Ligand code: HEC
Ligand code: HEC
Ligand code: HEC
Ligand code: HEC
């Protein structure tokens with residue numbers, strides 16, 4: 001790490017008497033061997049979960065290189081929940097923690113800053129196992145202003161399929177409409193409540209295709225002849241539990 005290196009030199013020059021012994025000892029024996037030296041380069045308090053490492057800089061920092069993945073992995077190799085959850089399962093395939101994991105920003109800040117572009121960089125460096133979250137044919141240009149071309153090369157559904165509110169009705173290319181910062185789309189205006197095209201964009205829950213529909217839904221709504229595809233007969237655009245002519249329907 002160039003900057004940390006430069007700081008060592010500045011400290012060395014500034015601390016009269018100690019000369020270059022400070023950086024030398026710190027490198028040879030770890031930060032603990034020269035009490036107080038860390039004060040000069042302290043870049044800010046660690047996040048709360050890492051606070052216990054405040055006196056042990058080299059648990060994360062490799063001399064000359066900065067924070068390196070091997071240090072992080074030494075403590076975080078067995079994160080089974082992280083690896084089992086679709087959006088973060090990629091952790092099994094990456095060997096670099098930079099960009100997405102920040103530090104020294106204070107106790108209250110989680111040391112996480114998701115950078116989707118970093119995923120692409122890592123995948124291109126490494127192909128192989130990481131390539132599964134890269135889309136097959138990269139787009140010639142970004143599909144819309146809210147996303148970069150690099151981000152749009154990711155296969156969003158490989159990590160986010162479980163969050164698909166559209167139950168695959170809109171396909172798997174989430175990047176066509178979404179950005180990577182939030183799922184909401186400020187410019188989106190929902191079709192009129194009088195629309196009869198609901199089924200173009202919405203798929204009913206599985207219960208609507210089972211006995212439950214004829215036995216329960218139809219009865220609650222008081223629409224004995226409605227077909228499942230006629231969502232507008234029973235539903236409003238406010239919320240799926242706001243049933244026409246009935247009001248808010250609460251499940252028991
Ligand atoms: C839990 C791991 C961890 C510990 C412990 C830790 N650091 Fe860091 N440090 C990092 C990470 C990660 C970065 C990169 C920050 C970023 O990219 O936002 C960093 C960045 C820095 C930087 C800025 C370097 C640069 O090029 O941006 C300095 C200086 C630094 N650390 C010094 C220290 C000192 C001194 C200690 C001990 C008091 C320490 N660190 C303890 C993880 C750690
Ligand atoms: C000496 C062991 C150790 C090292 C080295 C270490 N960590 Fe941690 N880390 C921990 C512990 C312990 C926790 C708290 C776990 C918990 O509470 O379940 C933690 C928590 C975290 C969290 C969750 C923080 C939160 O607020 O949710 C992240 C992310 C993380 N570490 C990433 C890293 C990264 C990236 C590095 C390398 C720069 C690193 N860790 C280095 C031990 C370590
Ligand atoms: C492309 C970005 C990215 C990279 C690269 C990355 N992470 Fe993460 N990591 C994340 C995100 C985002 C989360 C937080 C998920 C959440 O909010 O629960 C996370 C969560 C974690 C957690 C669990 C935090 C908790 O809440 O308990 C640990 C530990 C962790 N990462 C360690 C690492 C280590 C070690 C590396 C390097 C080998 C690494 N990560 C590389 C994005 C990344
Ligand atoms: C390799 C896995 C991966 C891929 C591929 C991926 N993401 Fe993500 N994405 C994450 C992780 C991890 C987070 C952090 C939040 C979390 O852990 O759930 C995240 C966060 C997001 C968020 C913010 C969610 C929130 O509520 O804060 C959006 C929006 C998003 N991604 C959209 C996309 C889109 C669009 C694509 C395709 C262009 C994409 N992602 C590709 C892993 C991925």
Ligand code: HEC
Pocket residue numbers: 156157160161163164165166170171172173174175176177178183184185186188
């Ligand atoms: C054809 C365009 C389109 C495609 C493709 C698409 N979406 Fe959406 N999505 C939308 C629109 C429009 C909204 C409503 C946005 C709003 O209300 O701000 C939305 C909303 C969402 C929301 C809820 C946002 C909220 O919090 O209100 C999630 C989650 C979501 N989409 C996930 C996905 C995922 C995952 C994919 C890919 C598998 C995907 N979408 C593909 C257009 C699309």
Ligand code: HEC
Pocket residue numbers: 165166190191192193194195196197198199200201202231232235236237238239240
């Ligand atoms: C052009 C596509 C489109 C049409 C047509 C459409 N919607 Fe939507 N609707 C969306 C999108 C996108 C969202 C936000 C993401 C989501 O929840 O799927 C949404 C959200 C909703 C929600 C809120 C869901 C929630 O849990 O927050 C309801 C209720 C709803 N629509 C009902 C209807 C009804 C009833 C009709 C027909 C009268 C209809 N929609 C027609 C695209 C459409």
Ligand code: HEC
Pocket residue numbers: 198199202203204205207208212216217218220221223226227228229230231232233234235240241243249
């Ligand atoms: C005959 C009336 C009727 C029709 C037609 C109908 N629904 Fe429903 N739907 C209901 C009723 C009543 C409920 C609440 C009680 C229940 O689950 O039966 C409901 C519940 C729902 C829920 C909430 C499920 C949950 O678990 O919270 C969704 C989503 C939904 N409907 C979507 C749709 C969509 C999309 C369509 C059109 C493709 C549709 N419905 C057609 C009557 C109907």
